[in-house]
Amino acid sequence: MERLTVQDKKEILIRSLKKRYKLQYDAIQPIPYIKDRLYCVDKVFVEGGTEIYVVEGETEVEEGSWVRVDSYKDIFTDPRMIAKRRIIRAEAGYGKSTVTLQLAYDWCNGVNAFEDVEILILLRLRQLNSKISIYQAIKLFLVGPKDPRIKSTDIKDIIESCSSVKVLLDGYDEFPDRDGATESDVGRIITRNLFGNIDVTLTTRYIPKDYDKANTKYVRLVGFDEKARDQYIRKAFIGEDEESIAKIKRALKENPILDDLCQVPLIFVMFSHMTHEKTHFQKFKSVTEFFSYMIQCFHSHLSNKSMDKGAKAYNIEYAVKYKELSKVAFEGLCGENKQLSWRKDGLCTRLGQGFCQHYIAVGILVEEEVSAVTNEQTSATDIQTRTYVSFYHQLFCEWFACFRLVEIVAATIGASELENVLDKVDPFNLQYLYRFTCGISSAAGERIIDYLKSKGDGEKFAILCILEKTGEVDGIKDTVRDLCSSQVDITKSQTRLLQRSTIQLLEIAARYNLPISCVFLGACSPRVDESGLNLIIQSGLSLVILSSLQKLIIFDNNRELTNEELAAILSYSSQCTSLKELELQWYDLPDTIPVESIPSSLKSRNVKVWISDEGVGHRRINLQNCQWQACDECGNLPGEEGFDEERYQSSLEKFDQERSMKLLELDA
Known part of the structure; x- marks a missing residue:
């Protein structure tokens, strides 16, 4: 056999990688139960919201802010992102894995940010464990254990010979030995004790406990x-007429309760494809109702396929009797040993072989090969794999877990015992487990809602759970009206769950024309997205036009x-058609404002736009000439109702002083 050089082996490795990635990026499956309809990632990939964390200055305590970028490409090309380590963080279903597949497509086809990269390594961390070396993993999952031309030791030499290598480690939160005491190659890479000079990007739901903070x-x-959403519909259903596209958008608009759920790209993709499949798509009153319908669609599709000649018979019992699966799901989310994937042989023993295969065929469960290395000295050719099974998405796990939670809540006696149970079920990470539980059981819902109301930040989330329990917006209108009759705060210090709950309630109020007295956005750095239709706050959540x-x-x-x-904030405000007043507190604002920045609707409605600042005096924009002028502490000008002369004079004095100082600075 001819002896291969490192260059020969490099070319073999590159061909193997491109072949493997093509199999992956050509197999995007928008609806998991339709297994015969696959897409190339480049045909359906649409930019969601991507933000980078930018640190200003070099102070001892560095503080930064999240900045929206135009494209996933900016993760690697933006000068502010130059580093050897990056962490891409997002919740389940927000497209972390899809971004890595798009990057693999870019590399294979020589486009965009990865066109000059010699080798791209993309590994799914859920397939690995602490015993397998990074080189063994590349050999096993990307090259193939049966290819005799390249050994794991060769891969090390090849990588060291390259001028440019990028590594993508996808799903650290699913790595079996994450944050463990056992040192692994993955851990050493994250801390830069391995691949120190190689560009490595990690995707995850949460930040690792130990990593190279200074260079990440x-x-x-x-x-x-x-x-x-509009871009995805047009890209995925290319060739469709405008009416077909409008039907999908209309189905979402008619279901305002689903708006938050459909910010999750994976769920929106399923929603749009399911809507496209149906001649009639019903209106849903709650996320519980929507998810129940979606599960029915999964089972119905398999049931219909079973009628084909030679197809396996459909067992209706599996669709309605899933008590043990509910226990598995709840233990995975809330048990002492939390896990989101299980060995297939063990799961089949617990659930039954037929049941397990049914749910895999339906698409609710998915299977994947995972390394079974138990010895660090195991050669790559001798590594065995085991099949693991997980839910298609965590929301499916929460759906089945809610049936077990109903049983547990029913078995508890008194508020104290219930609290001991629910204190272990974190609503921040499992909000839909709570909402689904309230939606399928009124009795359990009542007790859970009482529990949430007893918690400091739980009242607003409890209102959403009431909506799930009743299935009727009418049942919460009075509560929402009372909430919105006084100032509603959204602040940086609030949990993301509280922010999200508050925003959803505001959107319900606007949808049903319930007056919203005042919204206060506190230290959460709001900005307007490209469409001008949403205010994005620092946590990444968006507030639609109210x-x-x-x-x-x-x-x-x-x-x-x-x-x-x-100008962007004024544009957003002008579209809030009932807005009478916009108050900016403690902002350092420009001295003059371009005339074109003032929307005509603000002028015609004479909306009060002013800055509240005790230090330099309260100021208000004259919407006609776009100049600042002094006002009292409530933004009123002389002659207006409620005008306070004394406060106005104090503000005028400070305003004149500030203006004089700026004129002196200009002269200097």
């Missing part, structure tokens, strides 16, 4: 806004507001 850049994916909002207050004392940012 951060990215987060924040889901689909309205613009991204047609019934009467007053908006934005507070942020830690940054300067540019003319462009002010």
Whole structure:
């Protein structure tokens, strides 16, 4: 056999990698139960919200802010992201794995940010464990254990000979030995004790406990806004007429309760494809109702296929009797040993072989090969694999777990015993487990809602659970009306769950034309997205146009507001058709505002736009000439109702002093 050089082996490795990645990126499956309809990732990939964390200055305590970028490519090309380590963080279903497949497509086809990269290594961390070396993993999962031309030791030499290598480690939160005491190659890579000079990007739901903080850049994916949804529909259903596209968009608009759920790209993709398949798509009153319908669609599709000649018979019992699966799901989410995947042989023993295969065929469960290395000295050709099974998405796991939670809640006696149970079920990570439980059992829902109301930040989330329990917006209208009759706060210090719950309630109020007295955005650095239809706050959540909002207050004392940012906020405000007042607190605002920045609707409605600042005096924009002028502490001008002369004079004095100082600075 002819002796191969390192260059020969490099070419073999590159061909093997491209062959493997093509199999992966050509097999995108928008609806898991339709296994015979696959897409290339480049045909359906649409940019969701991508943000990078930018640190300003070099102070001892570095503080930064999240900045929206135009494309996933900016993760690697933006000068602010130059580093050897990156962490892409996002919730389940927000497209972390899809981004890595798009990058693999780019590399294989010589386009975009990866066109000059010699070798791209993309590994799914859920397939690995601490005993397998990174080189063994590449050999096993990317080259193939049966190819005799390249050994795992060769891969090390090949990588060291390359001028440019990028590594993508996908799904650290699914790595079996994450944050473990056992040192692994994955852990050494994250801390830069291995592959120190190689560009490595990690995707995960949460930040590792130990990593190279000083040399790591951060990215987060924040889901689909309205613009991204529209792009996906047009890209995925290319060739369809405008009416077909409008039908999908109409189905979503008619289901406002699903708006938050459909910010999750994976769920929106399923929703749009399912809508496209149906001649009639019903209106849902709750996410529980929607998810129940979706599960029915999964089973119905397999049932219909079973009628084909030679197809396996469909067992209706599997669709209605899933008590043990519910226990497995709940233990995985809330048990002492949390896990989201299980060995197939063990799961089949517990659930029954026929049941397990049925749910894999339906698409609710998926299977994957995982390394079974138990010895660090095992050669790559001798490594065995085992089949593991997981839910298609965590939301499916939460759906089945909710049936077990209903049983557990029913078995508890008194509020104290219930609290002991629910204190272990974190609503921040498992909000839909709570909502589904309230939706399928009114009795369990009542007790859970009482529990949530007793918690400091639980009241607003409890209202959403009430909506799930009743299935009727009418049942919460009075509660939402009362909530919105006084100032509603969304602040940086709030949990993301509280922010999300508050935003959903505001959107329900606007949808049903319930007056929203005032919304206060506190130190959460809001900005307007490209569509101009959403305010994005620092946590990445978006606030759509609120047609019934009467007053908006934005507070942020830690940054300067540019003319462009002010124009965007004014544009958003102008579309809130009931808005009477926009108050900006402690912002450093530009001295003059371009006339074109003031939307005509703000002028015609004479919306009060002003800055509240005790230090330099309260100021208000004259919407006609776009100049600042002094006002009292409530934004009123002389002659207006409620005008306070004394406060106005104090503000005028400070305003004149500030203006004089700026004129002196200009002269200097």
